[in-house]
Amino acid sequence: MGKKFLLEHVNVPGIETLPVYQSKGGYASVEKALKTMTPDQLIEEVKFSDLRGRGGAGFPTGLKWSFMDRKSDKPRYLVVNADESEPGTFKDRYLMEKLPHLLIEGMIVSCFALGAKSGYIYIRGEYMYIVRILEKAIDEAYQAGLLGKNILGTDFSLDLYVHPGAGAYICGEETALLESLEGKRGNPRLKPPFPAIAGLYACPTVVNNVESIAAVPTIINITADKYNDVGIGKSSGTKLISASGHINKPGIYEIELGLPVEEFIYSDEYCGGIWKGRKLKAVVAGGSSVPILPANLILKTAKGEPRLMTYESLADGGFVSGTMLGSGGFIVMDETACIVRNLWTFARFYHHESCGQCSPCREGTGWMEKVLHRIEHGHGHMEDIDLLVSVAKKIEGNTICPLGDAAAWPVASAIRHFREEFEYHVKYPEKVKDPKHFEKEPFVSEGMLVNG
Amino acid sequence: MAKVTIDGIEVEVPDGTTILNAARKIGGELVPPAMCYYTNLKDSGGKCRVCLVKVAQGSTKDPRPMPKLVASCRTPVMDGMVVQSKSSPEVLEARKAVVEFLLINHPLDCPICDQAGECDLQNLAYEHGAAATRYEEDRRTFEKIDIGDKIKLHMTRCILCYRCTFVADQLTNNRVHGVMSRGDKSEISTYIKESIDNDFSGNMIDVCPVGALTDKTFRFKSRVWFTNPLDAHRDCPKCSGKVILWTKGDDVLRVSARKDKYGEVTEYICNECRFEHKKMSDWTVDGPRHIEHNSVISQNHYERTDLLKLKKEIERQIEFERGAELPPEPSPKLTN
Numbered sequence: 001m002g003k004k005f006l007l008e009h010v011n012v013p014g015i016e017t018l019p020v021y022q023s024k025g026g027y028a029s030v031e032k033a034l035k036t037m038t039p040d041q042l043i044e045e046v047k048f049s050d051l052r053g054r055g056g057a058g059f060p061t062g063l064k065w066s067f068m069d070r071k072s073d074k075p076r077y078l079v080v081n082a083d084e085s086e087p088g089t090f091k092d093r094y095l096m097e098k099l100p101h102l103l104i105e106g107m108i109v110s111c112f113a114l115g116a117k118s119g120y121i122y123i124r125g126e127y128m129y130i131v132r133i134l135e136k137a138i139d140e141a142y143q144a145g146l147l148g149k150n151i152l153g154t155d156f157s158l159d160l161y162v163h164p165g166a167g168a169y170i171c172g173e174e175t176a177l178l179e180s181l182e183g184k185r186g187n188p189r190l191k192p193p194f195p196a197i198a199g200l201y202a203c204p205t206v207v208n209n210v211e212s213i214a215a216v217p218t219i220i221n222i223t224a225d226k227y228n229d230v231g232i233g234k235s236s237g238t239k240l241i242s243a244s245g246h247i248n249k250p251g252i253y254e255i256e257l258g259l260p261v262e263e264f265i266y267s268d269e270y271c272g273g274i275w276k277g278r279k280l281k282a283v284v285a286g287g288s289s290v291p292i293l294p295a296n297l298i299l300k301t302a303k304g305e306p307r308l309m310t311y312e313s314l315a316d317g318g319f320v321s322g323t324m325l326g327s328g329g330f331i332v333m334d335e336t337a338c339i340v341r342n343l344w345t346f347a348r349f350y351h352h353e354s355c356g357q358c359s360p361c362r363e364g365t366g367w368m369e370k371v372l373h374r375i376e377h378g379h380g381h382m383e384d385i386d387l388l389v390s391v392a393k394k395i396e397g398n399t400i401c402p403l404g405d406a407a408a409w410p411v412a413s414a415i416r417h418f419r420e421e422f423e424y425h426v427k428y429p430e431k432v433k434d435p436k437h438f439e440k441e442p443f444v445s446e447g448m449l450v451n452g
Numbered sequence: 453m454a455k456v457t458i459d460g461i462e463v464e465v466p467d468g469t470t471i472l473n474a475a476r477k478i479g480g481e482l483v484p485p486a487m488c489y490y491t492n493l494k495d496s497g498g499k500c501r502v503c504l505v506k507v508a509q510g511s512t513k514d515p516r517p518m519p520k521l522v523a524s525c526r527t528p529v530m531d532g533m534v535v536q537s538k539s540s541p542e543v544l545e546a547r548k549a550v551v552e553f554l555l556i557n558h559p560l561d562c563p564i565c566d567q568a569g570e571c572d573l574q575n576l577a578y579e580h581g582a583a584a585t586r587y588e589e590d591r592r593t594f595e596k597i598d599i600g601d602k603i604k605l606h607m608t609r610c611i612l613c614y615r616c617t618f619v620a621d622q623l624t625n626n627r628v629h630g631v632m633s634r635g636d637k638s639e640i641s642t643y644i645k646e647s648i649d650n651d652f653s654g655n656m657i658d659v660c661p662v663g664a665l666t667d668k669t670f671r672f673k674s675r676v677w678f679t680n681p682l683d684a685h686r687d688c689p690k691c692s693g694k695v696i697l698w699t700k701g702d703d704v705l706r707v708s709a710r711k712d713k714y715g716e717v718t719e720y721i722c723n724e725c726r727f728e729h730k731k732m733s734d735w736t737v738d739g740p741r742h743i744e745h746n747s748v749i750s751q752n753h754y755e756r757t758d759l760l761k762l763k764k765e766i767e768r769q770i771e772f773e774r775g776a777e778l779p780p781e782p783s784p785k786l787t788n
Contacts, residue, residue, distance in 0.1 A: 168634070185631070190498040190526045356612065356631070356638035358499050363553035366636040370589040387586060394549035397520045398501055 001269065002256040003230050005218040005238045006211070010098050016133060018140040021101040027146060029217035033109045034154045037220075042113035046216065049224035050236040055081055055172075055209030056287060056327040057402075058311045067196035068114055069204040076116040077205040078107060079181065080213055082123040083165050083172040086287035087349055088329030091240035092210040094252045096123075096130045099214070100137035104160065106213035108146065109220055111158050114206055119160045121210075122177050125167040134162045169353035173401045174207040176355065187357045188401035209327075211240055232258035235310035239328055241270075246334035248272035261285075261307045261314075262299050265332065278334040279449040282418070285314055286326020288346045289406030291413030292339070293323050295450035319413060335449055336439040339418040340425050340432075343410060344372040350407035361404035364395040368411055375422060378429030385422045389415055454531040458482055458505075459539040471524035471535055472503055476714065482537045483714075485547070485576050487554075487661045488613035489525035491716050496618050497525035500554070500611065502576060504546045509534035521546055547580045554611050556587040557636065558662070565609065567663030569676040569748035572715065573611060592636060599629060599641075600648035602668055602727050603657060607639050610664035616640065616656035623720055624650040640664070651690060654726040658709050658717050669727050670698075670706040677748045679705055681741035686734060690722035696741050697732075704730045713744040 014020040021027070033042055047062030068076060080103065084092040096103055107119045123131055138160050141147040149157045163181055165171045171180045175189035178200050199205025215237060219227045228236045235257040244250045247265065249272040255264060264270045265280065274280050280295040301307050302317025315322045333342065351369040356362040368391055374380045392408035399405070415422060424443055425432045431441070455464050456474050459482040465474045473491075475483045484505055489497030497503075503525045507518035512532025521543060524535070536543060555577060562568040594607035612631065617640070620627040628646035631638050642648060648656075657665045679698040686693045698706035707726045709717040729735065743749045 170634075190523065192528075351635060354635035356633070356635045359501050359550050359553045359611070362612065362636050362638065363556050367553075367556060367587065367589070390586075394546075394552070398504060398546050398549065400498060400501075400523075 002254070002259065003238060004254050005227075005230075006095065006099070006102070006214055006240060007252075007254045016098060016100055016137065018101060018137070018144055021099075025221075026101055027105050027108075029220040030105055030108045030146060031152060033112055033220050034152055034156055039113045039115060042109065042220070045224045046113070046219060047224075049219045049227045050231075050234055051212065051215055051219060051227070052235070052311060053209055054211035054215070054239065054328070056086065056289070056324075058325065061208060061212050064196070064208070065110075065114060065206060067194065068206055069197050070115060072204050074203040075118065075201075076114055077200045077203060078111045078114055078116045078119040078213075079174075079177065079200060079205055079207045080107060080119065080121045080210055081172060081174065081177060081207050082121050082127070082210045083177060084124055084127075084210070084327075085169040085172050085353075086289060086327050086329055087346065088244055088284060088331040089242050089287045089327040090244075091242045091252050091328055093127060093130060094242075095210055095214055095240065096127070097133055100130075100134050101141070102214045102217065103134070103210055104137055104141050104147070106216040107160060108151065108158060109216050110206075110208070110213055112156050116206075117158055119158065120181060120200070121160070121162045122171070122181055123162060123164050125164045128164060131162050131164050138162065168355075169349070170355045170401070170403060173403065176401065177207060178205065187355050188403075190400060230256050232308065232310055233312060235312060235325075239309070239325070241309070241328040241330050243271050243330045243332065245330075245332035246275050246278065246337065247332045248275050255309055257308075257310050259309045261309055264309055264330075271330075271332065274332070274334050276334075278336065280332065281335045281337055281444060281449060282333045282339060284323075284329070284331040284333075284410070286324045287329035288331070288349065288410060289402075290324040290326045291319050291322075291409050292343075292417065293321075293413070294417045297321050297417070298323075299450060319409065320416070323413070335442040335444055338376075338432075338438045339414050339421050340372065340376045341435075343414045344369070344376045346410050347372045347407065350403065354403060354407070358400045358404070360395045361399045361407070364391055364404065365407045367391055368395075368407065372411075375425050376432065378425065378431075378433040380422075380426045380429075382423065382426050384426070385415060385419065454529050454533070456529040456531075456533045456535060458535045459537050465529060468528050471505055471507075471522070471527050471529055471533075472497075474529050475524065475535075475537060482539075484524045484537050485572070485579070486525055486714070487572055487576065487611060488615060490615050490618070490659055491714075492718075492720075493615060493618040493659070494622060496613075496615060498523045500550065500613055502547055502550045502554075502580075504543060504550070506536040506540045506543050507533060508536055544580065547576075548582065551577050551581040552586070555581065555585065557592045557608075558611060559591070559608055561609075564672075565663040566666045566671055566676075567609075567660075570715075571663060572661035594639060597641075598647075598668070600653060602654060602723065603648060604666050604668050604671060605640065606664050606666065607641075608664075609662050610640055611662055612638055612640070613661055615659040615661070616665055619656045619659050619720075620648070620653070623652045623655060626650055651722050651724070652720055654723045655709060655717065655720045658711070658720075661715075667706060667708075667726075669730070673705045674698075674700055679749075681743060681749065683710065683738040683741045684735035685738060686725065686729065686736065688722060688725050691725060692719045692721065693725055694719055695721055695725055695735075697735060697737070699732070702732055704732060704735075710741075 009024045043065045051061045052058040111119050168186050170176045171186040173188050176186040180186035195205040238254050241253050253270050266273045283298040284292045302321040311325045314325045347369040351365040354361045354365045371384050392411040395404045396408040458475050463478050484503035486503050487500035504521040505524040509515045511530035596606050599605045629642040632641045657667050682697045684697045695707050697704050709721045
């Protein structure tokens with residue numbers, strides 16, 4: 001059994017209530033941080049823990065905190081990004097639903113470290129039932145003196161607010177989130193200035209993912225050294241992985257970073273292998289925005305070593321033979337999956353969710369979707385495959401925010417690794433017009449499949 | 453002050469200046485094109501991505517290049533920064549890509565568009581575009597709508613530069629239009645049942661880089677190259693009253709604000725000047741308008757021809773008053 005920092009008590013009945021949460025040691029980090037540590041010490045502790053942002057980008061959390069403009073006389077804010085919308089990612093939902101007080105505890109400690117007197121949880125609008133859970137937990141915390149004025153008798157005061165968004169994927173991008181939180185249309189801002197200098201209401205702001213903030217109490221309780229002992233190298237601690245697709249046990253797993261991918265897919269503790277005894281064809285390791293890898297490359301790195309569930313190992317070989325850990329949305333495809341169809345689904349999503357502010361993303365995402373639609377439905381031409389690569393390349397790196405890259409990377413990687421499958425669609429239009437074409441007649445490039 | 457080198461030419465500019473404005477200080481071919489940036493409009497820029505440049509050296513302190521191309525209109529210079537604009541194949545490729553994206557849904561209706569001849573996208577496409585399109589899907593289309601009694605919105609042509617919304621936000625006291633929907637379904641529109649009828653709304657027409665917002669008092673009256681632009685002014689209590697009259701003979705076909713060499717309005721004008729004074733007698737003519745930027749008129753140098761004609765006429769008059777026999781006027785029909 002791997003170490004559990006976040007989900008250790010998740011199955012305790014009533015853990016979402018304050019008394020039960022406190023009976024399991026909840027809010028100990030608040031007591032320790034507010035009464036025995038300074039904000040600088042807290043920031044250093046998080047820095048030493050090597051905690052990396054769990055939302056997808058993997059930027060070091062402590063370093064991000066240290067960028068906060070602490071000389072500014074403006075108010076400072078902590079905003080928790082709970083706008084979980086990445087296809088394949090559903091971990092924050094679970095964390096907030098089951099352990100609302102863990103997030104609140106993490107926010108209190110983080111706000112104290114950052115000098116913030118207000119904190120916001122910007123949550124996906126579709127998670128309305130979780131809004132109620134969080135609001136109930138916040139009320140409990142206020143009544144227990146853990147929020148509000150002079151928390152636990154100290155000088156520190158804090159107010160927390162839950163703010164549901166209207167349901168746009170782009171609002172998960174931190175600057176679009178801030179625009180939305182300010183009541184405007186959720187369009188990403190141009191950087192610089194970065195939120196640490198001018199964020200919410202033009203004040204210094206840190207935006208962190210739910211899971212990142214939920215990891216803070218553990219770091220303070222057990223110290224950064226011990227947190228760092230778990231994991232490998234710069235990928236320290238544990239990570240929530242939301243596993244879905246053609247596996248026997250889809251669900252949310254807390255893994256120690258450094259777990260071999262093969263063990264994650266095939267061991268009974270985690271995914272339990274490919275369903276119906278089929279063969280593994282491909283994996284999208286970190287949510288739909290990261291490059292897709294065929295079975296042989298997801299299990300071995302470019303150097304031929306076993307691929308590990310770490311930021312570095314999954315990225316080994318760059319985008320030619322690697323991918324990203326991303327948000328931990330682990331989508332598994334077996335031999336019957338049609339890569340073109342899945343890619344078209346992703347492309348539809350990004351086309352629909354592009355904010356439309358900058359030209360390459362606004363026009364390019366729609367173009368890719370239309371071409372993929374044609375290929376998948378048996379109306380494609382051979383030139384369309386190179387056209388897709390070209391359009392993806394023209395979007396990548398030329399947009400205001402990473403949504404353009406998120407739309408382009410899966411397309412480029414799918415064609416790089418599964419080009420024959422695209423050609424098959426063009427050569428045999430009658431066969432692929434049946435939506436279940438590969439379920440009836442699996443098509444795979446040679447050497448791509450892996451048995452369990 | 454910061455020293456920045458753009459395409460090998462060094463220029464010194466105040467701290468906080470953007471790369472685009474530093475390039476404009478040098479001038480010439482290296483100046484990146486700009487479709488959405490507009491000097492007078494706060495927070496404009498960064499959206500169209502045609503002004504992308506490569507920062508080959510960040511600064512003297514930190515000489516590392518920037519990892520991606522940056523929007524020159526929103527990126528401030530640093531001392532010692534080295535920028536590649538027209539000298540970078542990567543930049544030219546990116547601009548070509550943006551032009552391709554902009555044109556996939558923009559109709560090539562230049563022959564009937566009022567903006568033809570002075571359209572930024574037309575010029576951009578000429579400089580960076582490809583001769584053929586690779587886009588074979590259905591184009592996005594919209595119905596033309598009247599947004600107010602003076603402005604026609606042809607959304608199909610819009611490239612969503614947001615300039616008109618910035619004008620409405622920053623220049624008028626009642627913005628009733630904005631961007632609706634997302635992605636390639638985005639459209640400029642008025643809020644339900646609203647219309648744009650404030651005193652300075654006409655400036656939205658001037659800032660539009662394409663023919664999406666057109667002057668209903670000028671639509672289809674003439675092609676721009678058949679008009680003769682004159683600087684003129686009137687004593688207006690609402691605005692500076694300094695305008696360009698677009699004339700054909702003695703008829704004033706259009707009145708617009710004066711623009712600088714980058715096609716940007718220097719002083720906004722009110723709707724009364726723009727729409728309600730269409731007689732020569734309403735105006736004091738200051739002289740021929742020198743058009744430098746992005747207009748087909750700049751190719752023909754009308755104002756120089758006029759000045760030359762005027763000079764010759766004055767010389768003829770002087771000679772005539774002295775009693776000299778007037779030389780015949782030059783004509784292609786003359787023979788030796």
